[in-house]
Amino acid sequence: MGVSLYKEPELEKPVLIAGWPGIGNVGLIAVDTLRGGLRAEEFGEIEPWDFFYPKRIVIRNGELKDLEFPSNKFYFKKTEKRDLIFFIGEEQPTEEGRAYAEGRKAYQMANLVLDVALKLGCQRAYTSGAAVAPIHHTMKPKVWAVPNTEALIDELRGYENTILMSDIEGRKGQGNITGLNGLLLGVAKKRGLEAVCIMGEIPVYLQGLPLPYPKASKSVLEVLTASLGVRIEMEGIIELVERSEREVENLYQRFPLEIREQLDKLKYVTYARPAEPGPITEEDKKRILEDIDKFFKKGPKED
Amino acid sequence: MSQESPFRIYAKPEFQSSSLIVGWAEDAGKLGPKVVDYLNKKLEAQDFGEIEPVDFFSLGGVLVENDVAHFPESKFHHCQAYNLVIFKSSLPRAEWYKFLNLIFDVIEQHCHVKELYTVGGMVSFGAHTAPRELFALANSPEMKEVLSQYDLARDMDYQTPPGQRPTLSSFLLWVAKRRNIAGASLWVPIPFYLVAMEDPQAWKKTLEFLDRRFDLRIDSTDLDEEIGRQNEKMAQLRIRSPEIDSYIRRLESNLSLTEEESERLVKAIEESLGKGD
Numbered sequence: 001m002g003v004s005l006y007k008e009p010e011l012e013k014p015v016l017i018a019g020w021p022g023i024g025n026v027g028l029i030a031v032d033t034l035r036g037g038l039r040a041e042e043f044g045e046i047e048p049w050d051f052f053y054p055k056r057i058v059i060r061n062g063e064l065k066d067l068e069f070p071s072n073k074f075y076f077k078k079t080e081k082r083d084l085i086f087f088i089g090e091e092q093p094t095e096e097g098r099a100y101a102e103g104r105k106a107y108q109m110a111n112l113v114l115d116v117a118l119k120l121g122c123q124r125a126y127t128s129g130a131a132v133a134p135i136h137h138t139m140k141p142k143v144w145a146v147p148n149t150e151a152l153i154d155e156l157r158g159y160e161n162t163i164l165m166s167d168i169e170g171r172k173g174q175g176n177i178t179g180l181n182g183l184l185l186g187v188a189k190k191r192g193l194e195a196v197c198i199m200g201e202i203p204v205y206l207q208g209l210p211l212p213y214p215k216a217s218k219s220v221l222e223v224l225t226a227s228l229g230v231r232i233e234m235e236g237i238i239e240l241v242e243r244s245e246r247e248v249e250n251l252y253q254r255f256p257l258e259i260r261e262q263l264d265k266l267k268y269v270t271y272a273r274p275a276e277p278g279p280i281t282e283e284d285k286k287r288i289l290e291d292i293d294k295f296f297k298k299g300p301k302e303d
Numbered sequence: 304m305s306q307e308s309p310f311r312i313y314a315k316p317e318f319q320s321s322s323l324i325v326g327w328a329e330d331a332g333k334l335g336p337k338v339v340d341y342l343n344k345k346l347e348a349q350d351f352g353e354i355e356p357v358d359f360f361s362l363g364g365v366l367v368e369n370d371v372a373h374f375p376e377s378k379f380h381h382c383q384a385y386n387l388v389i390f391k392s393s394l395p396r397a398e399w400y401k402f403l404n405l406i407f408d409v410i411e412q413h414c415h416v417k418e419l420y421t422v423g424g425m426v427s428f429g430a431h432t433a434p435r436e437l438f439a440l441a442n443s444p445e446m447k448e449v450l451s452q453y454d455l456a457r458d459m460d461y462q463t464p465p466g467q468r469p470t471l472s473s474f475l476l477w478v479a480k481r482r483n484i485a486g487a488s489l490w491v492p493i494p495f496y497l498v499a500m501e502d503p504q505a506w507k508k509t510l511e512f513l514d515r516r517f518d519l520r521i522d523s524t525d526l527d528e529e530i531g532r533q534n535e536k537m538a539q540l541r542i543r544s545p546e547i548d549s550y551i552r553r554l555e556s557n558l559s560l561t562e563e564e565s566e567r568l569v570k571a572i573e574e575s576l577g578k579g580d
Contacts, residue, residue: 049400054477057469062450062457064442067469067477 003112005044009076009120014083015228016117016125020092020180024213026200027128027181028088029240030220035086037232040075046112048072051093051105072109074116081229085120087113092180106180110187117193124194126227128220129181131199132207136266137248141201141216143223144168146177148189152196159223162198198223205255205263206248213248214240309358309401310409314351316381321388322418323410324513327471328376328393331424332493332502338422338509339380339391345521348380348389352409359395359402377402379409385517388414394471403471403478411482418446419479419486420516421472422509424502427492430554431537435508438490440473442480446487453512455489494554495565496572503529533576540575547571 019031048069058066070090077084093105117125131144142163145156156162165175177185177197188195200216218237225231252260324342326335342348354377356362365372377392388410395402410416425438439455441447450457463469472488479486489512491505507526514521541548550560550568560568 053399054469054474056463057461057473057477059440059459059461062439062441062459063444063447064440064473064476064480067473 002047003044003116004047005074005116007043009041009043009078011076011078011083011085011120013123014076014085014117014120016085016087016113016122017224017228018087018089018113018125018127018180018184020089020127020129022092022179022181023130023132023207024202024211024216026130026202026213026216026220027198029212029214029217029237030128030198030200030224031086032088033217033221033237034224034230034232035075035077035088037236038077038079038084038230040077040084040086042073042075044074044116046072046109051109052091076120079228079230084228084230085117085122087116089180106183107187110180110184111191113184114187114191114193118191122193124196125184125188126224127181127184127195127197128224129177129179129197129199130202130207130213130216132204133201134266134269135201135203136263137203137206137215137245137252138267141219143219144199144201145223146175146185146197146199148185148195152194156196159227161219162223203263203266209251211247211251212240212244214244307355309405310352310354312352312409312413314349314381316349316351316383316388316414318381318383318386318388318414318416321381321386321410321414321416322420322517323388323390323406323414323416325390325392325406325419325421325472325475327423328391331426331498332491332500332505334424334491334493334502334505334509335422336391337501337503337506338513339389341506341510341526342382342387342389342513342519342521343380343391346382346385346387346519348382348387350378351381352379352413353377354392354402354405354409358398360393361396381414385519387517388416399471399474400478403475404482406475407478407482407484411484417484419476419484420513421475421486421488422513423470423472423488423490424493424498424505425490426495426498428495428554428559429492429557430551431494431497431502431504432551432555435491435502435504437508437512438492440476440488440490442476442486446485449485450487453515455512496569499569500572500576501533503533536576537572540571544571 017031017034019028021028048071052070054067054069056068057064058068072089075086093109135141140161142161143159145159145162145164147153147156153164156164181197185195185197198220200220202213202216206213214237218241221237255263324339326339328336330336356375356377360375365374367373375393378390380389381387382389390406437455438459439450439457440459441450441457447457476486476488489509491508493502493505503526507523507530510521510523510526513519541551547568550564553560
């Protein structure tokens with residue numbers, strides 16, 4: 001079980017940005033867009049066979065030529081403001097059919113990623129995922145930020161379009177981040193590395209669908225680029241968002257009218273501080289959220 | 304607490320050089336388990352070890368099938384007279400790479416295995432009346448050369464389509480390659496309506512190759528009788544049901560069936576042949 005580094009770049013206090021698939025692939029799309037936009041260079045990988053079942057066999061003329069596994073690759077980029085390390089996992093190492101990584105394998109993988117980051121002098125890590133929220137798909141997704149140390153709270157409050165867990169009504173600052181996007185935060189804390197998980201909001205009614213939600217990735221990307229002090233061309237993700245919005249709207253129009261009427265009320269719900277005065281009362285809001293909850297039998301959650 | 308060994312060895316076979324045959328307990332047409340059970344019986348092979356299930360299978364209880372509780376098994380058998388090691392196992396649910404390497408740890412250490420053959424069935428959309436073909440996939444040019452001496456379909460090009468995953472036999476073959484062990488996967492296409500049943504014709508096709516390869520000289524009259532009994536049942540079903548007969552005729556003419564027709568055919572075959580166990 002190991003890491004294979006093709007080269008060891010000399011980096012100055014780099015920041016790690018890690019992404020794995022999750023709900024709507026929100027985090028993965030954001031991190032991969034940033035990596036691609038900065039033209040980061042691949043420099044290593046985690047050997048996949050201990051973590052994953054192979055994804056593809058290649059046979060030529062009756063002979064086994066290759067067995068491909070989900071990729072887990074490291075990239076680096078030196079930018080004007082700071083040096084960056086990217087880690088992108090094509091799958092989360094799951095056990096016994098679970099949706100997200102947990103247990104020994106997940107812990108091993110989180111440690112391997114941090115082994116490389118710390119070896120290269122990493123000072124901070126970011127992970128990214130989705131926050132399932134009672135929002136409407138026509139709204140701009142906010143970004144939820146969860147640090148692994150109190151020392152980062154003031155900094156995160158300064159990020160645009162970003163809220164903390166304590167800003168969300170009824171949460172009292174509490175929550176749960178499933179899978180490696182969350183676990184890495186904990187393992188980083190254990191190893192003395194500050195880390196933040198940045199989650200883009202996805203509407204509650206889209207969370208179970210096998211659709212990417214790049215609109216939330218774009219919100220994440222805006223926060224990440226601002227906090228890292230880097231710029232990338234956004235045309236690619238804007239096109240992706242426009243295409244996704246058309247798909248989501250088409251899907252939405254196929255929902256039964258009764259459900260759509262309920263979901264449309266989400267346009268008027270503000271569940272996170274600072275709340276601006278809206279066209280509905282607190283009582284209306286409570287009733288709307290209860291009605292929608294009845295449809296989906298689930299509260300907000302994160303990955 | 305001391306770390307327990309992931310495998311148990313209860314006899315020490317003496318081999319200078321041997322070949323390994325692997326079959327998985329869950330397989331299309333029951334090919335894997337039937338072929339290795341048949342070899343074990345005919346060659347009077349002896350158990351000599353097993354892989355402990357704890358790291359590789361869900362042990363939250365037992366699976367009950369056909370009124371009987373089942374428990375995952377991963378056992379090694381040896382047949383000294385033919386320099387053969389036979390491994391039959393349930394399909395592991397986790398830690399596949401570790402599991403597959405354990406197989407080689409045991410057989411390299413205790414049996415000096417130099418060559419691997421996996422046996423298995425794959426789904427075909429042809430009719431059961433067509434002769435069975437044996438496909439072979441080699442993990443090295445040298446093994447391909449060995450296979451060229453036999454009547455096998457061995458020139459296939461293939462890439463796993465999106466949404467599907469390679470088989471565990473392919474994974475094993477890849478691990479063998481990494482460990483410098485020559486290997487081949489042998490596959491017989493099984494008519495889709497026999498996948499959940501038994502396909503003795505497919506077993507025989509595989510056994511014929513192994514018989515020639517290892518000069519086993521197995522008397523397979525009993526297998527021929529089983530094939531005859533199944534063919535007879537299928538023929539009777541076709542006489543009783545013109546609808547089923549028409550479906551099979553279409554498959555014989557390389558025409559396809561609709562999903563609904565395929566389901567009706569599978570159901571009728573299941574009712575006619577029974578589940579096979």
